[in-house]
Amino acid sequence: MPARHPSAKAPATATRGVRRAPSLPAPLAEADDLNRRGDIVRAAARLFREKGFEGTTVRDIAGAVGMQSGSPFYHFGSKVEMLVAVMEEGLRQGLETTRAVLARELPPRECLRALVEAHLRTIHGPGSDFIPVLLYDWRSLPEPEQRRIVAWRDRYDVAWQSALEALRADGLLAVEPKLARLFILGAINFTALWYRRGGALSLAEVAEAAVDLFVPQRAAAAR
């Protein structure tokens, strides 16, 4: 039987460093393992974004972190589990920054601008390949794993929904919040295919323009 990292086959949150006797400090080996796992997830995210899930081989990922071809399977039970880890990390990051924006309790239009900019940063910021993978490799995820990710994504949508409902209540949104959310997130997600950092536009400027288009300033000023 091959030696296996204890969390490789189990649902990640259930066993990762938990059932251990609480009085013992987490051994260094465990921390190192988690670092290596994180290295794999980051490398996989970059490669999946660049070449797609099906176009990336486990050997590509192993090579990117200096491992031999079979070694990633010490940390993950399958290639699909690596994809799940990438998508969950993207949603975790995105949900965290989204909730941080909402916590600032900005006026509705300013809140939308901040949400749009935050979402742009989860797509174009440094080391942010996770959400693009979620968007472009969704079809490579088998159905059971899709359900797991959808549960995460729903929480992301709820956060946006609340901001859009506030805009709508102030008469600043021309269509119902659910449709508006799909259109606005779609417009932002699509920037993955055309926006390049270091070009003529900063992310803040793109966010500003998007909000100008969706919530005309005249209507906002008139309220």
Next chain:
Amino acid sequence: MPARHPSAKAPATATRGVRRAPSLPAPLAEADDLNRRGDIVRAAARLFREKGFEGTTVRDIAGAVGMQSGSPFYHFGSKVEMLVAVMEEGLRQGLETTRAVLARELPPRECLRALVEAHLRTIHGPGSDFIPVLLYDWRSLPEPEQRRIVAWRDRYDVAWQSALEALRADGLLAVEPKLARLFILGAINFTALWYRRGGALSLAEVAEAAVDLFVPQRAAAAR
């Protein structure tokens, strides 16, 4: 040397049924060949959309049209050539319908509504898998082929640009036409990930809502 369809390796438009002596009628075999080629392109489009270019095998495509695994290479020099054919067909269809809308010379806001609805139909209409493949398998296209497709896509963008400039000239567009085009097309393209035919909304309703969001009716009525 294997028997090969004459157009399999050549740039498609250069040799497809052209250099033949003009007095002879096109032989039936030629017409049949083109039908079979079209069958392959349609099947490839459907499979690429469903499973991605890298996730689809040439055997899948062959099986879908009742051929043996090596037979598609009688019509195409490589798998990438099939991808190019799918994307070109999408752009050809899209450009045709877009230009037909522009030819109606509608007032700017109505023109945008018609363009949006036409684009929605090239994504969600019957047998329209070509544009989604263009959007989601772009990265699978090698650089030389990308340049060929970009030339097509530019013409598509020019058509949209003219409609948006008319809107802008009438003061109905809050941001400059180029950015507006990217945002609007992004919002529409993203419907590929959430819109389902036979659901609560018709394509015409989705188009109406999108235009309401981008070009508020109040501003349009006030002009």
Next chain:
DNA sequence: CCTACCGATCGGTAGG
């Protein structure tokens, strides 16, 4: 367009 096939590569595993 079929038959028959090839070399390369893939995800994954046994054993240490």
Next chain:
DNA sequence: CCTACCGATCGGTAGG
């Protein structure tokens, strides 16, 4: 986490 490997599958081709 490495070594060594396996069975399956892949895009593509020779020859007819």
